[in-house]
Amino acid sequence: MxxxxxxxxxxxxxxxxxxxxxxxxxxxxxxxxxxxxxxxxxxxxxxxxxxxxxxxxxxxxxxxxxxxxxxxSPGLFAQFEGAAVVSRALNLIAEGALDDGKVADLAEQVGMGDRHLRRLFTQHLGASPLAVAQTRRILFAKQLIDETSLSMTDVAMAAGFMSIRRFNETMQKTYQRSPRELRRIHVAENPENSPTPAEITLKLPFNPPYHWAALVRFLAPRVIPGVEAVGSDFYCRTICLDGLHGMVEVRPVEGQNHLLARIRFPKVVAIAPIVERLRRLFDLNANVTEIAAHLERDPQLCDRVAALPGLRVPGAWDSFELAVRAILGQQISVAAATKLAGRLVEAYGEPLNLETPTETPLQRVFPHPEVLAIADLTQLGLTRARAKAISSLATAVAEGQLHHFANLESAVHALCELPGIGEWTAHYIAMRALREPDAFPATDLGLRRSLSPDNPLTKTQLLEMAQFWRPWRAYAAMYLWLSEGVKE
Incomplete structure (x- = not known):
């Protein structure tokens, strides 16, 4: 860089x-x-x-x-134009890939040798993969010290340190102060902040602007009944990690360059993965200024980009959940797909089990792949083809066949190998669940109509036009969808 x-x-x-x-x-x-x-x-x-x-x-x-x-600071692990491999590796590191793994394993997951990956990190970031992972742990620990009342042992575990001794030594070396001294400094400077131990509240920074209203407009029709809820100033949902249940709520903060996340989960070591999932869900790592500057150079998009400053590509809490939702939405209305998703959760989702019960209309977690792999989904009103597609997907996920992909092409190819998943569904999953910024469902009728309402473009014509939008075609799709009215 x-x-x-x-x-x-x-x-x-x-x-x-x-x-x-x-x-x-x-x-x-x-x-x-x-x-x-x-x-x-x-x-x-x-x-x-x-x-x-x-x-x-x-x-x-x-x-x-x-x-x-x-x-x-926002955008610590942002996408780098022309360095898709680095971006994928950064996402994996943010998910904890190097907390107890090796750079060679990380390199294998992104489809290259470890020496070449190290060279790319040095070229684009000026730091090694291990330095990125270590810095991530240190900075996240500092945020937990400042913004929560977690014990130092819990902070160390949540940030990914293997021992409290290593945590204390690292923080002392980095800040020339012990973790407890750092907390005393913060409390003295912010006496009005008194976090409650019942839940954790953390800031999720982003590069401004952020178009929260556009995000809500996209997500609201697609919420899964019993699992998610969206309003003009909030998003909340149930979560399940390692068999444990919890809830998260995210709100915008007027005049501030961060969202505020409230997390209720019984296992502190899961806090970092939860935060990373939320960052991906709300696309907080995007450098929207550079993306918009690139896309608005196209006369077809310039007015749409200007009308939606800070537009993001909504992600997903869970890739499997999003993929199932995409299959449910094939060739039917958004409302009909949402109703089917509600039936699926009611029939096969576990009842929400919190250590401290709370008043909420969200009472279930999304079904596990192992459950849907053997379920008779035709009883919910699904066609046999759609039921088979979901069962096949669930089986592949449960068996670990779909994990990390080296690039967009390999992801789309692997998904299209599954019954009932075509090019549109594969690109939609890659776009939202896999966070591929260049994914582009070119067969989508809404996209083809948005640029030529009276005579929809062919797939070939749209792909040719979209060449200029690379490597941000997923963002271009969002501008087209939201400026015309989205149909899934």
Whole structure:
């Protein structure tokens, strides 16, 4: 990632929020690294170097600033244009792939050798995969110390440290303060913040703008009854991880560049994976400014992009759940598919089991693949072909046949090998569940009509036009859908 020294320095002088998360300022005299919006006095130009990510600063011996809090900087694991492999590897690291694994295993999952992956990380991030994983643990631990009342043992476990001793040593080395000292500092500076132990509330930062209303407009018709609920200022759902149940609620915060997540789950070690899933669900890692700047150069999209600033591609809490929902939506209305999803959950979803019961209309978790693999889904009103498609998908997931894919093409090919999944469904799953920014369901009638209402484009014509939108065709699809009215 190329960083122009003069441009970065001017952004730091102006404390320009548009650059927050795009680089970090490392100060040679203090050995501290900061976000571009840090309120501290601007260092002298000759004392600054600019680095593409927090891990690069960490690997070069700089420690995080306590004032601007790099741990809540947006876009730490954003997509990199032209570096799809790095983006996939970053997503896997964020899911904990290197918490107890090796770089060679990570490289195998993205379809290359570990030496080549290390070179790509150095080229695009200025840091090794292990440094990225270590920095992620440190910064997430710092956020938990500041924003929750978890014990230090729980913080260490939730952040992915293998021992409390290793956690204490790492935090002391990084911040030159013990974890308890860090918490005392934060409590002294923020006496009004008193997190309750019954649930965890965390900030989920993003690069502005964020079009929450557009996200709600897309998700609201598609919520799964009994599992999800969406309103103008909230999204909540039941969750199930490792057989344990919980709930999450996410809300926008007016005037702030973060969403607020409330998490209720009995196992603290699951907090980091839950946060990462929420970040993917709400597409918080997208650099929407660069994506919009690319797409609005096309006359066909420029007005649509201007009308929906900060548009995201809604993700999914669970890939299997989204894939089932996509199959249910084939060739029927959104409302009809939602009704079928409700029947599926009512018949095969486990009743929500919380350690502390709460008043909520959401009373079930989505069915497990092992359950749907052997269920007779025709009793719910599904056609035999659709029931077979869901059963085959569930069997493949339960047997571990569908895991990580090296690229978009391999994902689409593997999905299309399953009965009842065609090109549209495969691209839709890749777009939302697998977070492939270039996925594009070109056979979608709504997309073909949106650019030519009276005479819908052919698939070939649409694909030819969409070449200019690469590598962000999934975002182009969202602009087309939401500006015309979405049909699944």
């Amino acid at each position: 190329k960083l122009d020294h003069e441009t970065c320095y001017r952004a730091v002088q102006a404390r320009d929020r548009r650059f927050d998360g795009r680089f970090f300022t490392a100060v040679l005299t203090t050995k501290i690294y900061c976000r571009p919006i840090c309120p501290a006095p601007t260092p002298k130009r000759e004392n600054c170097i600019f680095l593409p990510c927090a891990a690069a600063a960490h690997e070069n011996g700089f420690r995080p600033c306590l004032r601007c809090r790099p741990e809540i």
